[in-house]
Amino acid sequence: MKIKLLLFLLTGCFVSCAQVKQNDIEIRPSKSSYAFETVFSNVGIPWGLAWLPDGSMLVGDKNGEITLVTKTNEITISTGFDDLYVRGQGGLLDILPHPNYENNKWIYFAYASNQGEGDGGNTKIVRAQIEENKLIRIEELYKASPNSTKGVHFGSRMVIDKQGYLYFTIGDRGNRDENPQDITRDGGKIYRIKDDGSIPDDNPFVNEAGAKTAIYSYGHRNQQGMDIHPVTQEVWTHEHGPKGGDEINITKKGANYGWPVITYGVNYSGTTITEKTQKEGMEQPLYYWTPSIAPSGMAFVTGDKYPDWKGHLLVGSLKFQYLELLKLKNNQVNERLKIAEDIGRLRTVKMGPDGYVYLGVEGKGIVKIIPN
Incomplete structure (x- = not known):
C-alpha cells in the first residue's frame, strides 16, 4: 500500500512539475x-490575412473593409455584410480561401454579426465568392446565439484540414459562468463543420440531446490563434487567459479544456477565479504563459x-x-x-x-x- 501511494505521489509530482518546468522557460532575444x-x-486593425492562388493578398480590417492587394493595385472588395457588428473585439475577423479555391472559388469569413436573437452580436461564419470586386453567393454556415452587447471574446480563427473539415473558434463572449462548460450553448468552443456548413456524422455531440452539434471541443475562453501542424495535421490553438494563464492546446475530439473550472490565471483585479489548475476529465495546456502575453x-x-x-x-x-x-x-x-x-x-x-x-x-x- 505504501509503495502504491509513493508511486501515485511521484506520478502526480512528475505531471505537475513537468507543467511548471514548461511554464518557467524564460524568453530571450533571438540571434x-x-x-x-x-x-x-x-x-487599421489587420485581423484577416490570406492569399489567392495567383499570389494576390486579401487583407481584412476589423472595421469591415477588405482589400485585394495585387502586384500593381489595391482593390476594395464590397462585402455586403449588412449585419456586421463592430464593437470592442467584434467586427470583421478571419479570412480563409478554400484549399481547392482554384476550382470552387469559395472564401470563408468569420465576423461579428447582429443577426438573430437578442441585442448586440455574436460570431458568424459565411462563405462567398468574389466577382467584379464584390462578394457574391454569400452563404451562412454558422451563426452563434444568443447575441450579446458585450464587446469581448468573439474568437475567431478558422482552418480547413485535408479531409475538408472547417474548424473555427468562438470565445465565451464574456459569459464564463454559463457558456464554456455547457454544450447546449454557443461560446467557449471549437467547432467543426463540413466545408458546406453541414455537420459531420462523427462530431462528438451529434447524439446528445440539446447539444450544439457543431461543437468539437469545449471549455475554452477566447482563442485568437489557430493553425494545423504541418507534420501531424493536428489542429493547434492558443487562447487568452484572464490575468495569466494564456494557453496553447492541441485540439482533441470531445475534450474539455477546463475554463473556468481550472485555470492558471486570476481575475484582472487579482482575486481568485478557482483554486484548481487540474481536474480529472479536463485537459492540461501544452504550454501556458504567466504573466499573460x-x-x-x-x-x-x-x-x-x-x-x-x-x-x-x-x-x-x-x-x-x-x-x-x-x-x-x-x-x-x-x-x-x-x-x-x-x-x-x-x-x-x-x-x-x-x-x-x-x-x-x-x-x-x-x-x-x-x-x-
Missing part, C-alpha cells in the same frame, strides 16, 4: 538577423527561408508587442525566443505562399520578415 518590409499599410495570431514555420525557425511555432503578443518563437521538441516547448521587439500590437501571423512570414500589425499594416 537571427532579419529586416522588415511593409507590403500594405492602408489598414495576450497572444494573437499563430503560425507554424514551414519552407526553407528561416532554417532556424522551421517546424517551430510563431505567436504574436498584443501586450508586449513582439513576436514569440516557441521551439518545439516532441510537442513540448523547450525554448522561447523574442523576435520583432517593439513592432506594435500583433494581430495576425501567417506563412505566405512565397515562404516568408507576414505579420498584421495594428496601425502599421502587413509587414514581411526578411532574413538577412
